Amino acid sequence: MVDRLHGYNRYLESFSRRLSHELKTPVAVVRSSLENLSHSESEAERAQYLRRASDATDRLRQILNGMSEAARLEQSFNHADKEPFDLAEVASQATAAYQGVDPSHRIQYVGPEQGLAMTGSPELIVQLLDKLVDNARDFTPEGGLIQVALASQPDGLGLTVFNEGSALPDNAGTDIFDPFISLRDGREGGHLGQGLLIVRLIADFHGANVDAANATEGGVDGVRFRVTLPQNG
Numbered sequence: 439m440v441d442r443l444h445g446y447n448r449y450l451e452s453f454s455r456r457l458s459h460e461l462k463t464p465v466a467v468v469r470s471s472l473e474n475l476s477h478s479e480s481e482a483e484r485a486q487y488l489r490r491a492s493d494a495t496d497r498l499r500q501i502l503n504g505m506s507e508a509a510r511l512e513q514s515f516n517h518a519d520k521e522p523f524d525l526a527e528v529a530s531q532a533t534a535a536y537q538g539v540d541p542s543h544r545i546q547y548v549g550p551e552q553g554l555a556m557t558g559s560p561e562l563i564v565q566l567l568d569k570l571v572d573n574a575r576d577f578t579p580e581g582g583l584i585q586v587a588l589a590s591q592p593d594g595l596g597l598t599v600f601n602e603g604s605a606l607p608d609n610a611g612t613d614i615f616d617p618f619i620s621l622r623d624g625r626e627g628g629h630l631g632q633g634l635l636i637v638r639l640i641a642d643f644h645g646a647n648v649d650a651a652n653a654t655e656g657g658v659d660g661v662r663f664r665v666t667l668p669q670n671g
Contacts, residue, residue, distance in 0.1 A: 461501065467494035511565075511636055515643050518559045522670060525563065525595055526554040526588055532567050533586040542580050545571070549588035554595055555670040558644045566640040567599070569633040570663050574601035577661070585655055594646075595667045602660040605652045614650055641665055 471491035478484045526549060533547035567586070574584045582602035589596050606614065615638040641648040646667040653662035 461498070464494035464497040464501075467491070468498075511639055514562075515639075518562060518643070520558050521560075522555055522557050523560045524552050524554065525556050525597070525667065526550045526552045528560050528563055529567065529586060529588045529597060532564055536571050536584075536586075540575065543575060543578055543582055543584050545584045545586070547586050547588075549586075554588060554590055556595055556644075556667055557670055558667070562640045562643065566637050566665065567597075569637050570599040570665075573633050573663075574599055574603075577601055577603040579603060583656060583658055583660070590669060591666070593666055595669045597665045597667060598662050600653060600655045600660055600662040602655075602658045604661075605659065606650060606661055615648060637663075637665075641667075644668070 468491050471487040471494070475484055475487040475491075478487060529549065530547050530551050533545060537543075537545040571584060571586070578584055578601045583600070584602070585598075585600040587596075587598045587600070615634045638648055644667055646665050648663070648665045650661060650663045653660060655662070
């Protein structure tokens, strides 16, 4: 417990430093754009500075929304009930839903349709899967593969999400799950890594381990995120 408290304090200190760094740049862009706007002599210049200020405020909004979502999630842990449920049913049904709303990617489920029981919050596990698949979409080319897989392992239930696309750097480690970290070039600008922070928070709540590594699936290169969850005996 003491080690976990020390770890959480280190996390809060790191979060504060990174938040300060992330806010500093868009705030400076907004300030300089507004100052330059007052001295602009043409409509083209004014439009350019307004666009820069708008982009910076969008980034601020993303940061604040991500912080609010993580804070709400942590508060919800105090009221979340853990119950026995079938992870295979949850994962297979969620994956079918993802494919139904995203025809631009090949989203597949590999694993049993039922029969893998665990204790936790099925709603939070779906939220964890949502974030992993959303992250996968950001880095998967159109028509590319996103594969959700589930299997029973000696150390628990292995839930993985593989996506075809850009690789992680060799020294990524577990930092990719920290706030404001983005180690790959995605299709959407301003990707802040907040979704993976939420993945880690939900994994911690369930006593699960989470990691990410470069991998190959079906002959294509990409990245595999793995969550190892405790399995009911």
